Amino acid sequence: MVPNLISLLRLAGVPVFLWLLLGPKADAWALALLIFSALTDWLDGKLARWLNQMSRLGRLLDPAADRLYILATLIAFLLRDIIPWWVVVPLVLREAVLGVCVLLLRRGGFSPPEVTYIGKGATFVLMYAFPFLLVTQGGSDLAAFARPVGYAFTAWGAVLYVWSGALYVVQTVRALRSPAPTSPV
Structure with missing residues (x-):
């Protein structure tokens, strides 16, 4: 199911996002990944409804990706002051x-x-x-x-x-x- 694949892609982006912020401090790339995550968050929900592919897994993956991005961002932003x-x-x-x-x-x-x-x-x-x-x-x-x-x-x-x-x-x-x-x- 396409929406679940998008959510999995978002989840896979979390460690990359953290590395970009905390490793090389590549803020422009981290910003691009953060914006991509926000857009795909909107997209996976729209696609799930449009394609009638709403699933229990999707209802778990989407908020999990949201929470992980929020927690990762908070921690990275705290560490970066x-x-x-x-x-x-x-x-x-x-x-x-x-x-x-x-x-x-x-x-x-x-x-x-x-x-x-x-x-x-x-x-x-x-x-x-x-x-x-x-x-x-x-x-x-x-x-x-x-x-x-x-x-x-x-x-x-x-x-x-x-x-x-x-x-x-x-x-x-x-x-x-x-x-x-x-x-x-």
Whole structure:
């Protein structure tokens, strides 16, 4: 299935992206890969719906690729001093809490929390923020333009990301308080 292959390609790009940022510090190539990842994130969902190739694997691969790109970008940007630790910690903590929620739900026989529009929006905004933040490196006119835009998208995306995490916790608590499902998930 084409959409799943695109998601796998995105996943394979994560270590390359990290290497470009942290190894040779090839920011232009890392930026191109980040933009490619964002475009293919949109494309795989569109193709899955258009070709009627939506699958359980695709529903796992797509958010996994999103989360890995977000985590990889946050860690690389922290190590490169592009963003401070106090921006990274709540976003990484949100991912850790969500991971615990998924484990608790599975242990209770439930499916992972439903993806919310706020969660999708948060991912979308952060995926826009990251290229702008990468462009801020340097003293060019483009960097001066990108700086406030990148910071604004980062602040907005971070708030939405943490908010969506809180909503996933609420979903998890509600599910765990309800009767366990009768069929295996």
